[in-house]
Amino acid sequence: MGAGIKNRYSTLSMQYLNETGNQEVIKAKDNLVCSATDLAVSACQKALDLAEIKAEEVGLILGGNATPVETTPSEAQRVGERLGLKTIAYDLFCDTQNFFLFLDVLSRWDESRIPKYVLCVTSNVPTQRVNYQSRVESYYFGDAAAAMVLSTSVTGKARLLDCYYNTVVKSHSNIKLGIFSHVSLDHEGAKTAIESETMNLIDMAEKRSKIDFKQTKFIGEQLDAEVLNAIARHYGLNEENIWGNLERCAYCLSSSQMCVLAERWESLQAGDKILSVGAGIGSGRGFAFIEV
């Protein structure tokens, strides 16, 4: 399909996958090498380590999981349990753009009501919902979790310059995750939507902040490399400034963009600016403009 994906991670047992192709979605949960919450906790622990704070300093956990094995408790509460925390925890969830939703909501809050440290985590395991006899879905999806520690009172490595989240509810969604059914993806529709909607958001971001496209790092929707390249050409982005992981990780729903940023975290240099945009898949769309 030319999307540029070479590998994807999966929480499924390879033996199970080879033997069954995950034909019955409900059997996946009994054939895992690890769970979505395992991934989430691992991501959180790494985020806490990099932030140099202890879990018990977290005053709020916000979570999101589009592929839960339990609809109750929430992902945030499952993570809190594993971290041994008695703290405010609930899910703040949109299907595919949790990164921008977290940032947008928190950026609108009265700082006096935000705890010193907020832990945001999104964990998605769409391979557990893939029919591996499907050419499209088996190709595009991978599993991942990502987490971030945010503070309004402690200066961190990067600060948020601008962000945006909105929902455009359409009659036709190009991705569908039913509870008992396999995931379905209209990949051609998604590619078209990602390209046009991403550009709309980049234009919006540029109107609101001065963006030097030659210097700014760009993280786009991690579905298709050709689309990302088209966007990059349109804005004259340098190839080395296009950050992504779709080649290694495929598309991991809300986790993708946060994962890309997390993978680059330790190599961020002072003065770096990063524009991350998510749009075109599902109903949510957003961007985050970050400065190191």
Added chain:
Amino acid sequence: MFSILGMGHAHPQGKIDNKFLEDLQTGTSEQWILEKIGIITRRTTLPLDYIRDTRNSDPRLALEVASMTPTDLGVLACEMALEKAGVRASQIGMIMCNGCTPRTTSPSEVQGIARRLGLENIPAFEVFTACPVFALHIDFLRNYRADELPEFILGVSTATLTQKVNYNDRSDGAIWGDGAAAWVISTKEIGKLKVVDSYYMADPTRCHSVVVDTFGFFHQDGRAVRDFSVRQTVRLIKQIEEKHQIDWTRDIFIGHQANATMLSQITNNRDIPDTNHWQNVTNVGNQAGAGAPAVLSMHWDQIKPKQKILVAVVGAGLSWGSALFEA
């Protein structure tokens, strides 16, 4: 300053009474149910024949036979709330949902409800904690800077938990009912109820005390949850009594609609007379996050000027919260 302008609720027509449950011969009886849980009937989207014949042993089949979806119920509740608020759907600037039994996670429950209401191009997202969501939504909104919220916000909680019950279990079948509740909140317009205070907290270390498996059933550590719920609700009420002038001859208490017997223990502890305790669990069952706000919606026309209404809810997560309103 926030106000609730209008509220709505929706329940399916199907009714499961205690005789029906006794006749399933799972070891329960009408007497046991009334003594321990205090529920007489509960509403369901499932055909009674289906429950009788299959005990809902395979919850996948429930989706095929159910008379309504959680989205259907959520939409009805929202429409009622909008009508009572005198607000058009097109005026809503943000919608939040607590979908406990979504049929799809992409699109999510809130997106399904938003699409049916014709809401386009507004932030739509889940703020989810199951049972105590009404308190959470109020507290969540109070976090915002005043100028960052739209004039009208719609909140909704919906669940069809009878579809997640294994009717071979003698107690789970007696608890759950299906339902939805919705609320229209304004940041600018003065409505029938002003938000006076709110609180939300959780103890995730106990979150697996109450579980709804995505592909399976509800299950809980009933005794532990029950005892915790009673104690924590009493604490929540005391917190509000200490902070605000509450007069239980005038003001109203609404608890989490899990169990009428538990609610009696709570109201006895705080000397809240029956006339000032509103509930619907006896006739509708436990509707998860929709329970308490549905009670408020069902009593909307009975609210008197100057009355304070305290909603104190404890449930899954484990999480708990309160919201105090004044008419």
